[in-house]
Amino acid sequence: MVERLASGRHQLSREEVAAHQRQRLFKALAAVMTTNGYSNTTVDDVIKEAKVSRATFYQHFESKQDLFMAGYARMQRHVIDAIRTVPTTGTPMQNFAVMLDRYLGFIALDPSTARLYLLEVYAAGPEAMRRRVELQQEFVAGVAQIFGARNDADRFACQALVAAISTLVINTLTGGDADAVVALRTPILEYTERVMGSAPSPHA
Structure with a gap:
């Protein structure tokens, strides 16, 4: 209560x-x-x-929709702030690991609320879906910056990676287990190393 x-x-x-x-x-x-x-x-x-x-x-x-969107905006700001404050002094994989830790950690802090805004957003109408796309594109932009994406193929790889992470997190949240969300870290990093390991350094 x-x-x-x-x-x-x-x-x-x-x-x-x-x-x-x-x-x-x-x-x-x-x-x-x-x-x-x-x-x-x-x-x-x-x-x-x-x-x-x-x-x-x-x-x-003004309405249930207004309350939902305000709550979604709060979550969106927290996630984007975490993404935007990733250090740039390490290797791309080290910096990506920091971003991933912050994202998964935020979700694991309150999995029931995260589940609400990641799953129920599909029922909340076009405006909610637009905000979800904006949030995902912020994540994509952060990943692209970390891995020094230079062309459409690089950016598509970043977008596919973020989509995979989002799907894995959403599927895990259906069980409401914070530990299971955090446990995604190792397999995601291993997958990212295979997919993005040859990406150019943004400082090269």
């Missing part, structure tokens, strides 16, 4: 209260949709789980 603020006086500012309410709504959405799926979840379900009023919900979000 989502934790609510204690009744009565507290020291939080209006902005802090609003942020807390939004966080409760995000957590409630994840909890309800993990059980019901996107299509079968209603605003009433989320309100009940979050223990907020209908008026509070609509102060923050």
